[in-house]
Amino acid sequence: MISKKICLIGSFAVGKTSLVRRFVTDGFDEKYQTTIGVKIDKKEVALADQTLQFVIWDLEGPDEFAELRTTYLRGASGYFLVIDATRPKTLEIALSLNQKVRETLNSVPFLLLINKTDLEAERRISREELQPCIEAGWSVMETSAKTGRNVEHAFEVLAQMLVDHAEARSL
């Protein structure tokens, strides 16, 4: 079975840990529990013709206490860039982080996840604001760790992107 390291990157409190928990154990905790450092989980994803094992690095959201340590990204085959649909700042931070990540990982596949979309009334990042990202060729997906919306699907899509990317590179 092929094992692939992926990372979840984004501002603090955007729901990275909750996305992993929803994916790995199908659980969700309403209470915000900040992550310190790195949490690593593993889970298999079945694709059409193979099974992939994800080694998921859930990285602490950077702020004044913690910076993104780019050494944690080493060897990652792909990543999720996660933002909170109710906080416009998290999009700015994600764009900033993405620059750093691209400098380290070059052109590995990634998905921009707009999390907390269950909070529709509080949503402050419109679909129009994401248009430049889409036009730049980014893959964007709306998720909710709370309801589970698109969480499993996001991991499957990233898995397929990794496989396609690996195949393209081997050509």
Added chain:
Amino acid sequence: MSGSIAEDSLSDGFFSDVLEGLDIALFERICSSRFRPIGRLPLWFKSFYSPVEHQQYDLAMQSAFLENFLIDAEAYWESPSDKRSGSRLASGVWSEGGETVARPLEAFALVAARRSLLAIVDLSSNFEDQRQVYQRARELALGQEKLALELSQKQRELQAALEQRVLNQESLEVIANTVAGNASAVLICDAMGRMQVANKALVDIFHIESGASGQRRSVLERWLQEAEGAYPEIKRVVTSGSYWEGEFESQGITGEKKWIRLNIGPVLDSEGTVSHYICIANDVTDVHYGNHGQERFEDVDPVTQLPNRHSFWRKITQLIEQATTQHQQLALYYVDLDHFKRVNDSLGHHAGDFLLNTFAARIAHCVKRTDIVAHLGGDEFAVVAQVKQLGNIETIAQRLLDSFIPPVTIDSTDFRLSASIGVALFPADGLDATTLMKHADLAMFHAKELGRNQCQFFKPAIGARFLNRLNLENDLEAAIQRGQFELYYQPQICLAEETFVRLEALIRWRHPEQGFISPAIFIPLAEESELIHKIGLWVLNTACAYAQQFAGQGIKVVVAVNVSACQARRKDFIDIVEQALQDSGLPPEQLEIEITETSFLEQMDEVVTMLSKLRRMGINVSLDDFGSGFSSLTYLKSLPVDNLKLDQTFVRELPDHEESRAITASVIRLAHDLKMNVIAEGVETVEQLDYLRQQGCDYVQGYYFYRPLPGDELPPIFDQIMEAGSIV
């Protein structure tokens, strides 16, 4: 894990003694992936990791985190330069084990007694306390972020609501009553910046003395001045009637420093002139300091992915500090896209963003990676380059201008934009970031004035001119009310017999301090600030009233009034003219509207329709400055005009200049073929007059006959004016 362990003689026994009682797993590296424990291993360690053989551990195999860290550790152990006594390499914290048994660990690579050591430390004992600190700090930051978001939204809503009420001409007294208890500070100023409404919050938060009239005027000015440090363009943006919002540090009259979130919304009246400024402000000092540490992660502009204004400000400040100590020169390029608003308004924001994105990438390619390129917001970019050779400054400027030449394709349509660039140099044009930015902005503005699509370097004269211009703009606004405008009239002499007096009304501004100011200076200013509509209306009404006052004396005066391109494009222009005729009682055939060729450059169909209506009303239309603009003969035949005014640049060269003679003769012939009269401007000599008469020119105007005269000097010479053409 600090302290020196550097003696060769230190033994495992020594380490065991030191480690006794500490919750640390210590290993010596045997080969790339094998580690031998030193001393007794803690129980928690054994619950996660198992030895592979001979009590050796393959830690990379058993932990994904350590596998990653050991790559860095390997490099550390191999690198002699880092093997300082007491140095170590930390992995950062990670959680080992499943959710229920997870332990926070941190690994350290170190060298002691020439041995490569790895220590793994269980952080559990203090971890929860530390996590709680982070948790609380982040929850606080989340709350502040939400607060800032809501505040921003509320300020915008309040500003928009008040703008609507001012537009609806609600009494300011009523508005003042309704905002009196508002938690946000509300300040409404007139166009001159004088305070009209100030609520209690403004007085309480910013210690504004509502009763002190001298200070009343200074509130907006003081804010503009303070904000200028971070936003050098703020005065230009606000005085040009655009909306602005931002945060800046303010030092009130008490000396106390506060962070202010301020929205300034100019209210434009039906003529597009600023009538009021509505300012909403809040003290965001707490929010600002709460979020201060996050600034470094808010560095990127989401549209262009370039550093944003915050980031740029920090970077340029650092760069200037560095350049000061290292005696380097810097060039700051302030790049502003020309007419970007039109694209944004006509194609929508997505297309606008796409253009910004494209040009951002092109600009970034014009300089080295080590130089700074930032998107300051809107259509403004900044580039800071280190100057090694003076010649490079212009090379980069040209490269920046050239980067705008290739078209950008949106939906199969090619779009071409240009940019205006202002350059300020460090240290020559400013020793700090604020001055440098302000000077680059002024130079950019100067480039716009000179026709855009060019680069201008800052010169002290530009700054002085801009200040003078700002003062003039303020004075211009008050000039109508203070009766500082005067109309002069220059006779137009008929070269055949005529029974009426033709005059062109020409505006003069008698400035109380600067004396007469040329229309060539203040009309373009008025056109930019929309004051042109008020001035144009005054000219029209005054000229009509002047011409009509002689009706009772049996003297027919035809008066020609100049109308600017932006006046001519107004939808209610016909109504304005009709009203002027009605108010004055002047018959329409005694009014002549003079428009320039540039009036047709935009919205030609609308302008032609408007002129046709004027002519149907009986009003004459003259095409001014013919020959100085695009002068398309193809268009000429379809323009509804009665007279062509031959530009004085041709007349001045008559009769000696062959080409001017040919053009003059052709224009007169063509005009007559199209059933138009020709009025020659700038006639100053008898030779010019003779030539024009020979060619059949209908009217002449110039100093040879009369200079522009005040209205009261003309009636005594009306008879001479009517006969002047037949006498000479």
